[in-house]
Amino acid sequence: MNQLLAYIPAFPLLGFILLSLFGRKLTNPVIAIIGAGTVCLAAITTIVLGVSFLQTPPQGGAWQQLLWSWFRVGTLSVDLSLRIDALTLIFIFIITFVGALIHIYSTFFMRHDADYARFFASMNLFVCSMLLLVMADNLVLLYLGWEGVGLCSYLLIGFWYDVPSNCRAANKAFLITRIGDTALLIGLFLLFKELGSLNMGTILQQAPKHFVSGGASITLITILLMVGGMGKSAQLPLQTWLPDAMAGPSPVSALIHAATMVTAGVYLIARMNGLFQLSPVTMAIVAIVGAITLFVAGCSALAQTDIKRILAYSTISQIGYMFLALGVGAWSAAIFHFFTHAFFKALLFLAAGVIIEALHHEHNIFMMGGLRKRMPEVFLTFLAGAAALSALPLVSAGFYSKDAILWYSWSAAGGNPVLWLMALAGAFITALYSTRLMLVVFWGDMRSPVHEQPDKGMIIPLIVLAFFSVTAGFIEWPHNLFHLTLFSDQVQQVLPQTVMKENEPSEWLFQGIAALVTLSGVYLGYVLYYGKSGVRWQQSPGLSATRDFLFSGWKFDQLYNYVFVKPYLFLTRINKGDVIDKLYNAIAQGSMRLNSWFSVSQNGSLRMYIVGVLAGILFIITLQLLL
């Protein structure tokens, strides 16, 4: 089985190479077969591996395959080496399986685009990089994948490059994540200085012996790693790129900016759990960042009118839940929420893509409406996704994962009531904006005509994802309801078990409150947005200031513009001519000036020369006499 590991990233890589070299010469069907086919092959390989992993778990809980030695210099040894354990397996399953569905969907979605090959080349490269990120056995290879996904995200956000705002969004995404990446890189330097290795196994093994729990250096290291994660996963204060990243095609938003890449930060923290556990301060910061993010982004989602921006803010908010779970030490709950979120959020984005295309690139939800009758399949699948997003009790996958996070945010060792209240408020807001989205888009009057019905090829992935959005939660039930823990059994081979507080309160009570809050969110949404009232409510003048504030994402962009962008532009602009160069030019001009002064004396007039000679003689004689 070891030998199969390399094939998983190799298939998409092959697709990328073929498409980027010969893409322009191939016809669309061939491109589609290469682009989607390679990812499907990777998905099949993953499933084969996964089945065999579950049947006969490997020695030590992981398979490993060394490809070649990347570089060995002095004491540093970095290999291109892949490793699969239970945690990685969950991630590669999502990446390849959801990735394959999105690729199949894209073969139809992008069919009219002139740059069909470039799209699939970038998508395949993304899948390859993302797989390397989660399969890496050392942090440098992880960083390779980490930057690779950033590149593909950049390429695909700016896919329609002739619109300047798309390019700006792409640049912004790359730069803001680069800030996080650089923090991560510095974290790696510090880790290497302390432990002398960048191999994850070695680091996790040696860290408890080397570091003092709660010490300054381990706190610094984990904070740097966390900042790296915050950049990629769009957590406060590095979240501003994700809403703008919606400029890319919808399948890109589904794959990169919902299901996989943006959860890289979650993966990193989960993978490095041994380090984070040594620093309670960082764990607390992770939890607080998650809690604040989920609330802030949730509020922003309430005020958006662009269907994709609503989903983008909701993604930020849901990843906030994962960070919260990681921070309180509910490791497997965080990964479980990643697992369910990947299905339902990919579904919502893909469905949104179908709607946008059917309405001729209409993004504003208040220009949609009444699509329940016209696009029934999309309506039903979107309903499944929205239900999962708002975590409707028992019937949606989102419930099982989010309920666990809510519960742990109070009862786990790192949890406390404030975090729980934030999470609960987030749950209410999530239910509210999901309901708003559903009602405004699918009920009411039809405000834009449906131009074309979607292809079957786009509907089938939606149905598959909808199926999982409902059922994916059933593999892990809350302890008090039904004892089934398939998911956490696997994950806890790698991740530590959640440590609970002593004399924990009754879980029933918490589930009841959570369910009640979700349902009341749905009800409030119904009251506010059902029928005509939605539009009226949206236009009420009294709230316009608040709405603008939330609409602009709490004015973070404006703040950064004043604090960072403008000073930087000013600084570079005033020094465009390079002040140091002026100095050298001044020297050159100075010598020219001297030249012009002295050349006055050389004028060919004999009288001037005699005067000069006499003055010289006089000067010397005076000097002689004086001294």
Next chain:
Amino acid sequence: MILVWMISILLIGGVACWLVAQRNQLACKWTALVAVIAAFLLPIIWYIQHTPAVGAGNNWLIDYQVKWIPAYGIGFHLAMDGLGFIMILLTSLLGVLAVLCSWNEIREKTGFFFFNLLWTLAGIGGVFVAMDLFLFYFFWEVMLVPMYFLIAIWGDFNRRYAAYKFFIFTQTGGLLMLLSILALYFIHGQQHSGNYTFDYFALLNTTLGNGATARWIMLGFLIAFVIKLPMVPLHSWLPDAHSEAPTAGSLILAGLLLKTGAYGIIRFVLPLFPDASASIAWWAMLLGVVGIVYGALLAYAQTDLKRLIAYTSVSHMGFVLLGVFAFRQMALQGVVMQLLTHGVSTGALFVLAGMLKERLHTRDINQMGGLWTAMPRMGALAMVFVMASLGLPMLGNFVAEFLILLGAFEVSPVLAVIASAGLVLSALYSLRIMQKVFYGQIQTITAPPADVSPREWIIMASLTIAIVFLGLYPQPVFDIVSGVVQQVARL
């Protein structure tokens, strides 16, 4: 002997080009091409024959010595170790590409152009293998003067100014170096009872310690080399020279001439003056970091594409200074890799800028835009090298900068952290290139420019393969230079 062959082929080839050009321009180009290809094949064939020894990082692989002016202790001494071999390989590769990219660009005085081009290459090759300081100085000038002509004759609008500036800066450095060489010569002679010699290996035994004398002599060498590197604040010749030079000139300037500065520091400054250079190490690292940040800020502000790329060189060469004076094996390996990868990636960017200028007749990025639509291949190639320049893993520059930063971090975490911030700034200026040139709406109303031609494909494909290879399998390079690096790091 192979080294003599290589340099002579270039020197004779250059003269032949000049002579042939009076009859036939095309034959002249072919002569130049054959000469550089021959000079490229020689080290490769030699490498194939001696792979195990080279790969093991053995110290001196070739040593060729004849007497030249024995009365003054001057010898014709060429020797090559792993570092020399790597630099020779880079020189000959970029030499081939330089001839190829001048194929259509140069229409006037073709013969004299290729004469100068080949002589510069010969000078650079000589600099990398000369082990007699007098001979070294000789080659140093041989590479300089023809380069002056390349800029002054075939340059752009402001070529005169740029050529003078280039010449004065480098010559000032060269003069200081000459003084230092002479000082070293006499001190060595006095110490070793009248055995006056310019031989590198003999001079290595001069005991200088860390006194004021040692420092002054060291500074003479160092200033000459950091002007070439270039180090802020001695960098201001570079943007003018790079932007005004013809494409081949920019390619050689960025790809090779800058490397002679770094090579000189590793080969001469550190081994000859270990104590003196250790005493200024922190300041040198600081100036390296200043260069990284300052160059990046300036690069972002430029609107002239070649000037922009030129300032990125200032920024990238800051990493070299930082890595060299960290005195760590890892950082030094990174430095050698940076020399290679910067030569390839920045060279490629200059070639691209040249192609754009040939098509659009401007270097102003505000007049470009949307070129991906017309030239998707060139856009993709530019993307590769822009990404290389911002240090994307998978491409060679990442490995280099990663190792430099990792090594420097052990010595001075603060400086390494500031240098890492340079990675964010490098993303800023790199993405600006893509955004301004290839993204957006196409602006030209006239017929869209043609995509890359087969000749241009060969140039860019070989550079692309090189940068990807160095990014994914850099180990051979590390092995080859391991001997040199270990020796220097031990000092």
